[in-house]
Amino acid sequence: MSNPVFFTPAGSLDGVVAGSVFVLDGPEARHAVTVKRLSVGESVDIADGAGTRLTGTVSEAGAGALSVTASEVVFEDQPAVRLVLVQALAKGDRDELAIETATELGIDAVVPWQSERSIVRWKADRAAKAHAKWQSVVAAAAKQARRAWVPEVRPMVDSAGLAKAVEGADLAIILHEDAKNPLRAVLQQQILDASGSAREVLLIVGPEGGISPREVTRFSDAGAVTALLGHHVLRSSTAGPAAVVLASDVLGRW
Template sequence: MQRYFIAPEQFGQHTVTITGEDAHHLLKVMRMKAGDEIMVCDGLGRSVLARLTSLEAKSAEADIIAEMETNGEPMWKVTVAQSLPKGDKLETVIQKCTEIGAAAFVPFQSERSIVQYDGKKEEKRQQRWAKIAKEAAEQAHRSIIPEVSQVMSWKQLLLRMAEFDLVLFCYEKEGAAEGSGIADVLAAFRNTHDSSREAAILLVVGPEGGFTVHEADEALAGGARLAGLGPRILRTETAAMVGLTCLMYESKEMGGA
């Protein structure tokens, strides 16, 4: 069933209003008409089944039929902190990691970041990244849209590490060391974390050139666990997806006892 995210204020007591590109998509792309049913979400966890009552190019109205249970969100809430990569790689990270189950994204600058922060382009980039997260969440039948934060400095990211139950610092120098793989770190975390409550996890991924030793030392001092993703060197966008998939697997998101 087609799914759309709208702002919470577009929910009425018994109706929802869909506007802008989503209304256009309903009418011109999906060719829907009054009487058709869709899923509508507020991006914060609420999902409803709704029946369309009217459609126009810029606005559509629908009656709420039923509140829907949502089961598309993991127990481990993973924020992906991605050092700014070249080109459109961050767009790929946001799209694919939203599909996998990321709860939020924090782009940041590190010592070896090739892409430099440009405040003049920030608003346009934020809008683009938010749109990609929204569309990926719809495609993956998520009940939330992962938030993409403003670009942070490395120092700002270090300060945020205290907010999380676990900080995984993906470091290639740990890739072949015994007991330092991501599976080892996560096994230890599972043994100590109360499985009945959500876990807030920060997955930190470096740029094309990787992290410096100095950054690894600072992350370790800030409470992060250095973890390798195997003996092979991964592209930065691949590392984010592999690390997040490992987290989903270890949290029993994919089944298992």
């Protein structure tokens, strides 16, 4: 069974080597001691969310701190092709469910998208709170999945902002039920057959009401391609994770 993972701020593991004692404090330490009830001698991983992972043994477990003697400290590289889920805001917390599951499955970054047909709206103070909630969701999912990397939650974009992102992307794919080419074929042609020129792939998922024809045209004009994800219409919370699974298989991650 894999070790439980607890997060520490990025950079805090710099300089830590095998044999060092690292002290984890704050909420993560309290969770480790009071909730997980870790005790001296148990194995644990400490990750900084930016690729560095310490594997070690608990040497002391106090009320607000966990001391871990490092047996190994490694840096886990990002994948050669990063997958970015552009998730339209959706009602009923389906957008949060999408990014949570996609994180567990290996997404590298997520982008909140205020699409034309999104019922949910991020405005004023709510935008900052909602963005922070997304960050909390992906951090918890990364912890659950024992990941060393916490996916980046990029700033929210509207359709105009997404069109600009598509223009600058290596590859942007609109998951659409009217597409002719299967997602697998698109990925193979655009990435594998192109000698790996794509370093970042945007997977664009619309809201429950679907992506509007105007948005499809706008993103296509900016360079996006459409792809079919199976023959059934998936919910907004399901399409992104399903695409991550298929893309991970095509890219050899799994």
